Structure formats: C-alpha cells, structure tokens
Amino acid sequence: MKNILLPLLVVATLACNSNKKTNETQTTMKAEETFGYDYDFLKKHKDVVLLEQDSMKVAIVGDYQARVMTSSGKGMSGFSYGWINHDVIASGKLTPHMNAFGGEERFWFGPEGGQYSVFFKKGTSFDFANWQTPAEIDTVSYDLVEKQANKAVFTKDMELENYSGTKFKVNLNREISLLSKTDVEKLLGVPLNDVAWVGYQTKNALKNTGTEDWDKSKGVLSIWLLGMMKASPQNTIIIPYQSGKANEINDAYFGKIPAERLVKKDDILFFKADAQSRGKLGVPPQALKPVAGSYDAEHKILTIVQFDYKGETDYVNSMWEIQKNPYKGDAINAYNDGKNDSGSQMGQFYELETSSPAIALKRNETLTHTQRTFHFEGAENTLDTISKKLLGISLSEVPKL
Template identity: 45%
Template sequence: MTKNTKEHRSFAKDVSFLQKHTDIVVLKNDNSAVAVAPLFQGRVMTSTTNSVEGTGFGWINKKVIETGFLSEEERKGRIENQIYVFGGEERFWLGPEGGQFSIFFKKGDNFDFSNWKTPAVIDTDAFTLVTKTESTVKFKHSCELINKSGTIFKMGIGRTVTILEKKSIENILKKDISTKIEFVGYQTNNQITNTGEVAWIPETGLPSIWILGMYNPSPETIVVIPFKEGNEIELGEKVNDAYFGKISEEYLITKEDVLFFKGDGTKRGKIGVGAKRTQGIAGSYDANGKVLTLVTYNIQEAPNGYVNSSWEYQEEPYVGDVLNAYNDGSPEPGVPPMGPFYELETSSPAAALKPNETMVHIQTTIHLQGEEQELSEISEATLGVSLDEIIKMF
C-alpha cells in the first residue's frame, strides 16, 4: 500500500540496523510484524503493517544504539549517565518519577535534572527471554529498588508481547477491516510481583507499571484523547498540562469531551488525563502517512489511586494521571530535542501489594494505514471524532 521511501522510516532497514547491534525477536502475523529487543527490557522497538516494504512506526535513537553501553568513565558528564535513550515504540517502565516516593531520585536529593537517574531495571538491565513463538515472546526479571523515602521494593517482573491477528483487532475496534486498510496490532501483558516479605503500603510509597510508546512525529500528526465530560469538582480537571509549563492553544485544544495535541516533535510539552476522566483510549492521526494509531489499556479498580510523578514534594502523591501524551522539543533555548518523537503513555494503579501478590497492566497498540474514509469511520467509532475534524483542528 503506502510505501515509505525514507530510509529511517523503513521497518526492514530499521530491523537490519538493530540486528547489527543487539538481539531482535521479530513477531509476525501475515504482513504485519513487531520487532522486540530482549536486552532493552523486552521493549517493542518498532512495528509495521508490511514487513517487506512498510513504514516503521517506532522512533529509534540510532546514535545511542550505535554507541552501545558505555563504561562508568565514558559516561561522566553525559546524558547516558542518567538514561540510555534507545527509543522504541513501547517500553516497560516503573513509576513514580517524582515526589517523595520517586524511584528516580535519591533520598536527600532535590528535584533537579542533574539528580534525576533512571533505575537500571528500566535502563540497562536485560530481561530474560523465557519462551518465544512466531506470535508471542515472554520475559522475566527480578530487581530491588529503593525510593526517595528509603523504602525497599523487592520485585519480580513479567512481560509478554503478542502480535494480534486480524480478528482480535476487529473485536477491539468493534468493526471489520477491509482490504483497503493495512494494519498491525500488538498487546503487552506487564506484571510486577512483591517478592519480599513486607507489604507495600501507601505511607512509605507505592510503585506502578508505566508503559510508554515513542513514535516518529510528522508536521501532520495530532494526538486525540477523548474523556468523560462533566463537572471539574467531581471529575477533576479535563487535562493536566502543568508538567513542563502551560501549553498554548497552538499545540493543545480542549473541547467538552476530547482534546487535540500536536505530535510534531517541535515543542516540548506533556499532558495527562486522570482516572475519573479517562475513556481508556488515546490515539493519533498522521495525515502525511495516513496512519491512525490507537492505544488502549485494561481499566481496573484503583483503591490507592495513581502515582503522582510531578517533580516536587507532594501533598497528594496518589492523584496522578492514568494516560499521558508527550511532544518532544528543545528543553531550553540552544539545547536540541532528545528525538524528536511523540509519546502515548498509560499507567497501572498504585500497587499496594502483599508478599507474593501481583499487579497486571495490559496495553494494546494498533496502527491502521490506508483509505481515509474507512480510517475516519474507525476514528469516529473509537475516538469519537472524524479525520476531517482532527485535520482541521489546528
């Protein structure tokens, strides 16, 4: 169908590049394919609707992957001392990022970027490959984490990536897909288990599962997140855009029950939707490549709320967002963007687990590419808006 001639967007060439630098497991279903990297915590690096000549949807940081893991001496003064930004369109992470229960800041440190460091379990650790088939790959890992308040978490991790058949995608969409549309869908089952002898309790901090997808941006890409309309006193604010400063109407437009956010990779900004507002789905449309992307997750009870990742001491550490979107850009004048890329993210509830208890967070990602009228019908059925509405919003 739509053949992308740009080398850095070709799935086949991206996989060939990755295989020169790390192990890659390619899951396939008919024409669609998903590339998974065991050494990068089992992350989905990229996917495509056509494994031979199709576009790769995941943003891949080739410079960092080519450099590889650095020694401690080599890492001094580099961002790799704080995080290896490998990219990848769906990665396993853990929260919270900020606050007194953060796992990214040490006890006694203030919330400056120089003190921020990604834990090895979601940065440099390799997950163990347990089993793999043509359609599924399963990983496990174990770790010990200490949060900013000094609480120790002994944790087992499980992650399974499964490429979806056409019928499964149609069941999710509640709509048949015609031959005018190429598609790829995959689902990740992500688990954390308390392997220690002490229960995890809110008073000393709770972790959460945090799944982030990094996608290739374009000038024509717009993120769409529907939400429940209603009173802010009951449901909270429609959108939280205070992460990196207020976002202008040039990049964020909020209606009664849906928001539109540019995913063009030109201006840094992050938004979040709370648990009382979420409809359990987010999406984006790239009018340039005619690609509709949908991300869903398992909505579940959250008796302890969702972790708050704001970089400050928090009066309410469990009123965080369940669904986020990020647009990359320069963090400050004169500093280049990290990507550029844009992200769609989902989080599990805060995990108050007793010993041997497990929390599961399931995320599903679907890319659909092709005939605009049919894509518009799918967009209306899932996101509540047509492609014409999305395209004309900014």
C-alpha cells in the first residue's frame, strides 16, 4: 500500500486586539458565541465527540461525516470558532442540494463540476437545480472506532458514481487529534508566547477498495477539506500567490467577482468575506504559495491556512461545465456565501478550502491528506507578528473592501 502525503491546512484564528481587549471581549461576548453554548446545543441533537487538552476543546459529530463542528482555545467559555447552522440542525429535517450543518472542517470529494463530477447526474445541466451533494458526504454517519482524550478515529466504506458513469468503491479512515505546543511552534515557525490557542490535525486516508485501478480518462476522486468560518462585514480573505500570476487566479466560478469585492495585487489578493454576495475563487498549482488566510477587523480575528506542497500539478477541475482540461483545477479555494440562483442562501459563512492532487489510485492503494487547524487569541502586536511571518503582510495593510 502506498501512502501519498498531501497538503496540510492550518487555520489560525486570533480574536484579540491586546491583553486588555481580550478581557473586554470576554466580558462582552454573547453567550451564544461561546464554545459551551454550541457544545450544549449539539449534544441536544447528536452524539458529540469532545477532544480535550488543557483549555483546548474540539467538538466532532460522527453523524455529520466526522465533521469538526467547532473548537475553542479557552475552554467552554471561550469563543466558538466554527460556523454552525443552528436552525438547520434544530429542525431535524434534511434539505435538497446540500445540508448546510456548518462546521469548521468537513470532508468532501472532488470534483464538484464537469464530466467527472460526483455532484451532478449524467446528462443534467450544470446549474443549482441539478446540483446535489452525495449522501456519503452529506447525510451518512461515519463510525467511531477509537476514542482517546485527545484523539478520535472514524471510518466508512462508500460507493460513488460520477457524471460519466464511473463507479468508485472506497474506504475512508479519518483521524482527528489535538496537537502539542511543540508541534504547533515547529509547524508555524512562531513562538506561542502570551497567546491562548487550540490546534488539531485531521489525517484522511482514502483507499481504493474496488476491483480495478482508477483511470484518469474516466475520472478520479480527490480529497477536499472545507472550513466554514463566521462571516462579518469587515472580514477579508487574504491569499498570497506567486508574483506576476494574478491572471492565473480563477475568480469566475459563479460569475465574475465584482472589483469592489476582490482586489488582486502582484502577489496577493483580498476577497471580501461578509456572506453578502456568492462568489468563489481558486489558486492553481502554477500560481501557488502554500498559505492563505483571512482577517476580521471588527472582531480582531486572524485566520491562517498553511499546507505542505510537494510540486504536484494535476488537480481536479470543479467548474460547472464540460471541461477541456479536467485536471487543471485548484489547490486552494475560497468561497463567500450569498444568494444563489434560486434566491436562497445557505448561511452567514465563508470558506477556506484545500484539495489533494488528482491521483489515479491503483487497487488497494491509499491517498492521504493531512490538514491542521489552529486558532490563537492574543494581543494585536502578536497577531501582526504572525501575519507578517505567515502571510507576508501587516494587518494595517489589509484594505477595507
């Protein structure tokens, strides 16, 4: 069995302006913004797996495909980092197209669009009316097979069929674990002094359990991890890329993103993340720098996405059309929610996403995608130091979109 290690995702959320502001945030935070509120809410509706290490908390729901729903760096009374759709969960009803339960890291398969899509049935048009998330990554429960204080392991056998009629039989092993301070400082290259934090890793191993090797001419599956974060009026997605590659950025997934919502400079872009206009963009491997993030100026929340890149060039293409180049897709995506073609909207969130390369797995071969998510709270100068180190930009340079 061959393991293929893929991008590592780091999502770092820093929610303070200074130590004084941290105290102010604690005293003014609404009860429904806390991790404890979300944890108690989830327990009323589903079995919740709680990982704990000191003040770090991570809540996972197996019924939602072993999804990390939210986390905290300050215990039950700390800020709840993930976006959760309380109304949808409380209703107990399933919805068409996609059940937007929320969660700061969920497991999906790519591609979303094109002749090898697993979201559209053969012969249908690529529009929202025909878009349907497969049950295996939407409504199917994953099985908990191991639980420790700081680690949980889930597994699921699945079968899927793409737009071209290719069938896939796979096994997923999803391991979620809290990380130590040593792990975090080594990965980020920054000290964790005077900050509260939580860090966790998910290791997603996808095995081809079918009777045949995969063939790219018939389509392959990719591992796709998506983080749903809380949108706000002053939130800006920040993605550095290789100098001079602005034209390589795909910003037309759901129509061209308006200029007042997206600013592309020579080596970095800024994309408004307020959940007021539906839009998506992607960074292909030829323009890639393995880091992305966002900054919420109102709530003083900085998000960092960091992953290892080993030079792969083939990524599934998720454009909603029959594609000339089905393996010229993106390694990083960012999404801002808003009203869709039907006039409805999923929720007040934005997403930071990474995908594995497109690999034609042989029978019994395994593809592994490991992602790490971090949230930090501290003084503004600490946040600025981390932003400069990882995004290459001072927080004062983030434009007001």
